Amino acid sequence: MGKKSLITLDLNFMGMPGTIAAYLLPYSSGVVLIECGPGSTREALIAGLRAHGFTPGDISDVFLTHIHLDHAGAAGWLSRQGARIHVHPVGAPHLIDPEKLLASAQRIYGEHMQRLWGEFLPVLPDKLSVLSDDQTVEIDELHIRAIDTPGHAEHHFAYLCNGICFTGDIGGVRMAGFQHIRLPMPPPEFHLEKWRRSIQRLQSESFQFIAPTHYGLFADPQRHLAAVWQALDEIEAWMEAIMPGEPDFETLNRQFLSWTEQRSLAAGLTHEQLQAYELANPSWMSTYGIQRYWRKQRNLGNPSM
Ligand SMILES: [Zn+2]
Structure with a gap:
């Protein structure tokens, strides 16, 4: 089969x-x-x-x-x-x-x-x-x-x-x-x-x-x-570098977008292919998810969020 x-x-x-x-x-x-x-x-x-x-x-x-x-x-x-x-x-x-x-x-x-x-x-x-x-x-x-x-x-x-x-x-x-x-x-x-x-x-x-x-x-x-595992390691390292600075949403989103784009271009993607990834998985949505995860699970930032 x-x-x-x-x-x-x-x-x-x-x-x-x-x-x-x-x-x-x-x-x-x-x-x-x-x-x-x-x-x-x-x-x-x-x-x-x-x-x-x-x-x-x-x-x-x-x-x-x-x-x-x-x-x-x-x-x-x-x-x-x-x-x-x-x-x-x-x-x-x-x-x-x-x-x-x-x-x-x-x-x-x-x-x-x-x-x-x-x-x-x-x-x-x-x-x-x-x-x-x-x-x-x-x-x-x-x-x-x-x-x-x-x-x-x-x-x-x-x-x-x-x-x-x-x-x-x-x-x-x-x-x-x-x-x-x-x-x-x-x-x-x-x-x-x-x-x-x-x-x-x-x-x-x-x-x-x-x-x-x-x-x-x-x-x-x-x-x-294994590549998913690697991507989890990479995002964790990125969050640990960026999140303690408590960036506001706009700043965080800009930084995440630029990091994501660099990562994709380094993997050999063209700008058009980048767009397909972006449509299937919008970066700003992940910015919200990252922000929420960090506040809830890592106990930093505004505890009321
Ligand atoms: Zn889903």
């Missing part, structure tokens, strides 16, 4: 190919999706399904790595087409009642909310499947195992199936054709130590391919995970 049985659907987010994937696993009597992308790319999802001879009604199951809008936005709509939606227990309540999730996204994205993410419908309660750590779901010949992997978000699973590890965002962001890895570190749950433990956990599993949602299938999982 492995690579051949997997179809990568490019959701062409914001007109940029290769930034957000949904993964299609056909089996004898239907198809499974790992991730479904945001509401704004629903038409691209439907077109991608059609190109492979499927309709949304053929999707029996959707496995969400986590509930951030770029991974899970279309799940409510898909539940209305008949799909069962599998999710982490901490994320589940927000799929049934997304009001808080959407309000906090609205604060972050403001006027760009609709254009970026489109419609986010609640998941139908009777279509929701809450998984536990290490649980395997059997769908005919497919065996899909959930692995609790906090660090990017508390409510994050990686999934193992057919020798492929679907890493959501815990495996970082890596564009097709590159080895370079960036870490998406959004507020409020980015947590360096938990992230390291999640990577160790994945390193103890055996699989031949790794498939981050941003973006694509890679055949060097151990090297990939």
Whole structure:
């Protein structure tokens, strides 16, 4: 099995190919999706399904790595087409009642909310499947195992199936054709130590391919995970150098952007490729995440934040 049985659907987010994937696993009597992308790319999802001879009604199951809008936005709509939606227990309540999730996204994205993410419908309660750590779901010949992997978000699973590890965002962001890895570190749950433990956990599993949602299938999982580890070391060293100076948000953001850009250019990326990484994983979002992590976990700065 492995690579051949997997179809990568490019959701062409914001007109940029290769930034957000949904993964299609056909089996004898239907198809499974790992991730479904945001509401704004629903038409691209439907077109991608059609190109492979499927309709949304053929999707029996959707496995969400986590509930951030770029991974899970279309799940409510898909539940209305008949799909069962599998999710982490901490994320589940927000799929049934997304009001808080959407309000906090609205604060972050403001006027760009609709254009970026489109419609986010609640998941139908009777279509929701809450998984536990290490649980395997059997769908005919497919065996899909959930692995609790906090660090990017508390409510994050990686999934193992057919020798492929679907890493959501815990495996970082890596564009097709590159080895370079960036870490998406959004507020409020980015947590360096938990992230390291999640990577160790994945390193103890055996699989031949790794498939981050941003973006694509890679055949060097151990090297990939080592690069995530390295990126965690680098951001920790950077934070330890910068954060004790208690920079305000604007200063921190400027410094982080420039550090990120230098790191990417040193890895051989062009400015255009840099843009693709930036679209899949905006730096300012990580600036917020870093700031929050440092205040909460390292007990520095304003303790009331
Ligand atoms: Zn995410």
